[in-house]
Amino acid sequence: MDSAIVDGAVSDLRAVVEDFLDELADRNLSADRLGEIIEADAEFEGADLRQFPERFVEDHLIWPVLDVLGYAVTPRPDSPGQSREEYPDFRVDNLPAMVIGENKSVNDIETSKTELLDYLDNTRYEYGIATDGFQWGVYEIAETDGRSLALEPIVEPQSLKQVVQYVAREGRMVPYADLNGLPELDGLLATFFQNLGHHHVRRATGGLSDFHDLYAETIIGEGDYNHNGIDTPLAEAVDAPAGTGEAEKTAFAALLLDRLTFVRLMRDRGVLKVKLHEEWSHHNKGLNRFQGSFYDTHLKPLFYDVLSEPKGEREEDKFGNPPHFAGGLFEPVLHDEGAYDVSDDVMQDVLTVFIEGESRTVINEGARGSLLESYRATEEPDLAGRMAEWYADLTRVYETELAYVEENISPTLRRHSIGAIDD
Numbered sequence: 001m002d003s004a005i006v007d008g009a010v011s012d013l014r015a016v017v018e019d020f021l022d023e024l025a026d027r028n029l030s031a032d033r034l035g036e037i038i039e040a041d042a043e044f045e046g047a048d049l050r051q052f053p054e055r056f057v058e059d060h061l062i063w064p065v066l067d068v069l070g071y072a073v074t075p076r077p078d079s080p081g082q083s084r085e086e087y088p089d090f091r092v093d094n095l096p097a098m099v100i101g102e103n104k105s106v107n108d109i110e111t112s113k114t115e116l117l118d119y120l121d122n123t124r125y126e127y128g129i130a131t132d133g134f135q136w137g138v139y140e141i142a143e144t145d146g147r148s149l150a151l152e153p154i155v156e157p158q159s160l161k162q163v164v165q166y167v168a169r170e171g172r173m174v175p176y177a178d179l180n181g182l183p184e185l186d187g188l189l190a191t192f193f194q195n196l197g198h199h200h201v202r203r204a205t206g207g208l209s210d211f212h213d214l215y216a217e218t219i220i221g222e223g224d225y226n227h228n229g230i231d232t233p234l235a236e237a238v239d240a241p242a243g244t245g246e247a248e249k250t251a252f253a254a255l256l257l258d259r260l261t262f263v264r265l266m267r268d269r270g271v272l273k274v275k276l277h278e279e280w281s282h283h284n285k286g287l288n289r290f291q292g293s294f295y296d297t298h299l300k301p302l303f304y305d306v307l308s309e310p311k312g313e314r315e316e317d318k319f320g321n322p323p324h325f326a327g328g329l330f331e332p333v334l335h336d337e338g339a340y341d342v343s344d345d346v347m348q349d350v351l352t353v354f355i356e357g358e359s360r361t362v363i364n365e366g367a368r369g370s371l372l373e374s375y376r377a378t379e380e381p382d383l384a385g386r387m388a389e390w391y392a393d394l395t396r397v398y399e400t401e402l403a404y405v406e407e408n409i410s411p412t413l414r415r416h417s418i419g420a421i422d423d
Helices: 003-026 031-038 053-069 109-122 161-170 185-196 198-220 246-268 276-285 294-307 344-356 359-368 371-376 381-385 388-408 418-422
Strands: 073-075 090-092 099-103 127-131 135-143 149-153
Touching (some): 003 053, 053 099, 053 185, 099 109, 198 381, 246 359, 246 388, 344 359, 371 388
Parallel strands (some): 099 127
C-alpha cells in the first residue's frame, strides 16, 4: 500500500482520538472518571456526558473513524428483515457486498456483537461491523454446530483502546502518565488502518473478485459488473502490425497492464518518481498530444529506452534517472512489439479507472506478482486461454523483474503490502 496513504490515515486517526478526548475535557469529565473508563472497563453514563452515551460515541469517535477508514455510510437505514423491520445503526454504501454496522458505547463490544448477530440472522445483509468505538471487528454469520449461529471475523479485529490510553496519558488527562508498556502509537494506528480500511475489507468481502472482473473488462471488455469508465477494451484498441492475431493483441494488452502496474508499484516503494497520471495530464494539456499518442511518445521511451537500458547506454534520460530494471519486463516480449500503439482516449481510461482508480489493490496485487497470474488464480481460465502461447512468457518476465528488484534495488517490495498480511 502507498506509504503516504498509511501515513495520512495514521495522522487522521490520531486527530480523531485527540478530538474525542478534548470533547470529554470540554464536558468536564474528571481525570479519575476518564481513567476508570479508558484504563479499566467502566462505561459512560448519561451524567458523565449530558448526552446519551451511544450517541456521543457515535458522533465523536465512530463516525469520524469510519470516515478515515474510507467508508460511506447511511445511518439507521430501514432494513426489511424476514420477520420484522430492522434498523441497524448504519449501512456501508461503498462496498460490493451488503454490510451493516452496530454501534454501542465504549466497553460494550459484546452487546454490539450480539445485536449484530441478530440483525444478520434476520436480514439480507451478508456482513457486519461491530464496534463500541474502542473495539472494532468485521464479521460474517456462520453455523457452529449445524444449528447455532455465530459471528466469524473476516479480518483481524482491532482496538483503539491503547491508542486512547496513550494519548490521554501523554496529555496527562488521567492519573496514569506512564507510557511504558504501551505499544508505539503510529504502529498501532497503521495496523488498525491496514486491517480495517475500506481497501482491505473490500477484498475480504469479495472486492478482489470485483477487481479481477475490472481487469478482464479493461483488457477484453468482458465482465459481470459493467464498470463505469471502460468504454473500449485495450485488446480492441491496440494498433498492431498487419497480420497480428487476436491472441497477440490480448497478450500485449495484458503485458501493458503488468508494466503499468509495476511502474505504479515502484513509485509506491520510492524506487521510481514517475507519476503516470500526472504525466498523462501534462501530455493531454500540452502540445505533445499532437506529436503522437501518450503510449508512443511517453510510455515507449520509458519502457524500452530507459527502464530496460543500463544508465550508461541510455540515449535520453528524462524520467528522474531511474535504476536499470534488468529482469526483462521492459524489454520486447512479443514479435515486433515496438510497432504497437494505443490511442489516448483508451489509455486515459486505463490510467484513470484502473491504475489510479484501483491503486491500492493494483499495488498490493502487483507486489504479489503478475496481474495476469493473479487473475488466473481466480480459476477464470478464459482470459489466459486466449493467449495461452504467451501466458508463461508474460508471467515469467514479471516475476523475474520482481526478483531482480528485490535482490538488487529494493528488498522491501512485498513487505508492506496487504497481500503479505493476508498470507
